[in-house]
Amino acid sequence: MYTDPAQLHVPVLLQETIEALAPRAGGRYLDGTLGMGGHAFALLERVAALGGEPAQLCGLDRDSEALALARQRLAPFEGNVHFFHLRYSQFAQALDTLGWESLDGVLIDIGVSSLQIDSPERGFSFHADGPLDMRMDQQGLDDKPVSELVNRARMEELKSIIATYGEEPQAGRIAAAIVRARQLKPFRTTLELAAVVEQAYPAAWRAKARNHPATRTFQALRMAVNDELGELERFLDAILARLKPGGRLAVIAFHSLEDRVVKHRMKTWAQGCICPKSLPVCVCHHQPEVRILTPRPVQAGDEELARNPRASSAKLRAVEKLATAPEGQQATAAIPQDTPLDVRPRSRRERLRAREEKMRRRGSSGGWL
Secondary structure (H helix, E strand, O other): OOOOHHHHOOOOOHHHHHHHHOOOOOOEEEEOOOOOOHHHHHHHHHHHHHOOOOOEEEEEOOOHHHHHHHHHHOHHHOOOEEEEOOOHHHHHHHHHHHOOOOEEEEEEEOOOOHHHHOOHHHOOOOOOOOEOOOOOOOOOOOOOOHHHHHHHOOHHHHHHHHHHHHOOOOHHHHHHHHHHHHHHOOOOEHHHHHHHHHHHOOHHHHHHOOOOOOHHHHHHHHHHHOOHHHHHHHHHHHHHHHEEEEEEEEEEEOOHHHHHHHHHHHHHHOOOOOOOOOOOOOOOOOOOOEEEOOOOOEOOOHHHHHHOHHHHHOEEEEEEEOOOOOOOOOOOOOOOOOOOOOOOOOOHHHHHHHHHHHHHHHHHHOOOO
16 A cells, blocks of 8 residues: 555656646646646646746546545645546536636646556556456446456457457457356456466467567556546547647657547647648638647656656657637638539649649748638
8 A cells, every 4th residue: 555655656757748738827727637646746836936826736536546645645735736536538527616617737647557557456467466457446336347348248349459459469369268268267366367368379479578468458458448548539529628728738648549549639639721632722711729749749768767667658748729710700611602613633733733822822821821
């Protein structure tokens, strides 16, 4: 059991995240994955050092044990921190409770915490034996332990989960081995499952594997039982509407699938013209919603990796919300309905002419049309 989260929890990309959020006095901030409060403490400490009005922070976590430790760590900022036992996709409930319409900054760190990995009774790791659980919220009525998934799911479903979320090339062999083993005895513990997965690996693969053969399978099952990709999608669908112009969003992801979702969503938000490529000039006048602050994901340097090897897969991406055009100035249907559009496939010469015309118009207007 952890007693001092400040000593035992090492937040990843700490300084880089605080710089990306650029917190200011009197701002309102959301930490959707509060964990043991490392990033939140640094953010509030940075604002306190600036002087002036203290920042207000809304902290969410679906893990009640983590919330208790965060309360302990953030005690110096009592009165300025508001704790909620919620998933980060449910942030609107917390903001509405507080009466906050908008935010100056948002952070989510969507990796598994040290508290969860290092507690055998939580069942996240195969390095020590424990119940096959993996729930981030053990009190959640809708969340089922991973043992139910492993012991009841059809082989094709298991194969799909392991292949998709774990990106495991041996997903078929592993799923088949799990189904065979559970017919003799239901899985109860982490080491039982890890042993079956390891034996499902071809001997040549086991000999060359850099990590334990069960690593990807455990990761995949954890993501499935906690609906981690669905949680991320729901959050991204809603968060931009609650961010102030000039407000910033920072996301730390540890898994390639999650990072890919974040990357593509941020690119979509930052996109300007969305006209069909068949049109020679922009007629939609669509404006970017954000400015991307991290053209490439920020990753841990050698010094941090020496202190905290778990930071090796962490990737930070951040955006700043842009001010939108005043109501009525942004065209939403700029093409008259009776205007015929030529959407025939164009020759190379026609495409070059259209590109030259677009560049000429862009130059004369001083920017994007």
